[in-house]
Amino acid sequence: MEDIHTQGIWMAESLQKRTMSQEKIWLVITHIGDPKAAFLLVFPFAYFFSKRAGVAVLWVAAISEWLNLVFKWMLFGERPFWWIGESRLFVNREPNVLQFSSTCETGPGSPSGHAMVTAAVWWVVVSTLGSFLHSRTHSVVLSAAPYLLYVVMLVAVGMSRIFILAHFPHQVITGSITGFILGVVLSRRVPEGRPLLFFFSFSMGLLLGTLLLHAGLQQLGVDLSWSITLAKKWCSHAEWIRLDTAPFSSLTRDCGALLGLGLAQYWKPGGWSLPWAPRALSLAISSMGLYHVNRLPLPVRPQGLFYSLFFIKFIIVPQVVIVLVPGLVYLFTHKKKKD
Known part of the structure; x- marks a missing residue:
């Protein structure tokens, strides 16, 4: 691995x-590829284009x-910096x-989370958009355009991670390939209409299972804080x-978002039906x-409080997008039409 790492440093x-x-451009691209952006930027855009696509993006x-996160704990990947x-x-x-400013992430480096989550999430977006364009235009060229942009985006995000010394090239490549496979597989089974108990069980299962895995590895003498x-x-x-950027922040974000998705679908099954203008x-x-x-x-101290509030923050995200804002817009536009 020394040769691969060394070549990666010279490439960076x-x-x-x-x-x-183009430093500012690379920093913008790496922020777009941040897993957090999938929840805060891609999810609302996808949801108001297609409810199923939005749920799929969050899932x-x-x-x-x-x-x-699990792969990183198992593979112990280095980071260039x-x-x-x-x-x-x-x-x-x-x-x-x-x-x-975006270089110093504290988790292990392999595979790249930016590349992996971007590849998975944007596959949902481009496949939805490609199908939509094909159904409307029947043009192979137009329907293929989103897939070309998908490849360009993956390359750009990968290069931005190499540029800022957050990842080696092989970590970006493995992350992109793994994310693409996950995007294809997971987008086929979207948990629309599932009961709240499913999301609660799934969220708590991931959370407790990961904590048990962490405790078990620690008991075996594996120091999972080495990267920090x-x-x-x-x-x-x-x-x-x-x-x-710590591993447990990723965990609480994921579990919070899944529980939030279940709550949002529980409060308003099927979401609000809105025309295009109210959707915009x-x-x-x-x-x-x-x-x-x-x-x-x-507050970053104590850390338990930080992670608890971080968990709650991402429970709120689906409530805002699926229930609260479209509900208020529906009430306002519905009342206006009635008047």
């Missing part, structure tokens, strides 16, 4: 050297990110690379280490609402 150096003038995002120092292979020639220690040691700015209004208001929900400051 070359990419930074050639494209440093696929949660399951693929959870699997990514700490491997450069830990490997001690660059004494004679130190690579000329920079870290960025290295991230703190080699990150060039201490403030770039954030608790919301609902999308705009939902996006603003989720922006403010995401910006809510959470």
Whole structure:
């Protein structure tokens, strides 16, 4: 693996050297590829285009990110920003690379969560859009366009992760392939109309099962906090280490979103029926609402409180998109029509 890692470092150096003038673009792309964006950006857009696609996006995002966490615990993948120092292979020639505000993630590096979740979630979006275009235009060229954009997006997200030293190229490739397979498989079975008990059991099962796995590995002498220690040691700015990039943040986000999806479908089975104009209004208001929900400051000490509030935050997300905002828009537009 040393040769693969070394080549990955030189590739990152070359990419930074050639494209440093596009630094802001790479940072925007890596934010778009953030698993969090699947819940806060892609989900509302997909839902107000197609209810089934929206539910599928949330479902696929949660399951693929959870699997990514388990894979990372099992594979112990390094990250470039700490491997450069830990490997001690660059004494004679130190690579000329920079870290960025999004570099210092604290979880293991393999496979790339950004690439894996992006590939899974956006497969749902492009396959839905491709089918829609084909049914409306019967044009193979137009219906194939979303799939071309899908490939371009995966390449761009992968390169952005290499550029900021968050991942090695092989981690991005394995993440993209795994995510694509998950997107195809999981999107075929979307839990629409399932009872609340299904989502509660699934959410709590993932949460408790993962905690038991963590405790079991710790009992076997496996130190699952090794990546956090290295991230703190080699990150060039201490403030770039954030608790919301820790593995348990991913876990609580996924479990909270799944439980929230069940609650939203319980409160309003089938969702609200809205024409296109009220849907667009609902999308705009939902996006603003989720922006403010995401910006809510959470106390980082004690960590148990942070994770509990993080869990609740993502329970709220489906309520905003599926129940609250479209319900208010429906009441307003319905009353207006009646008058």
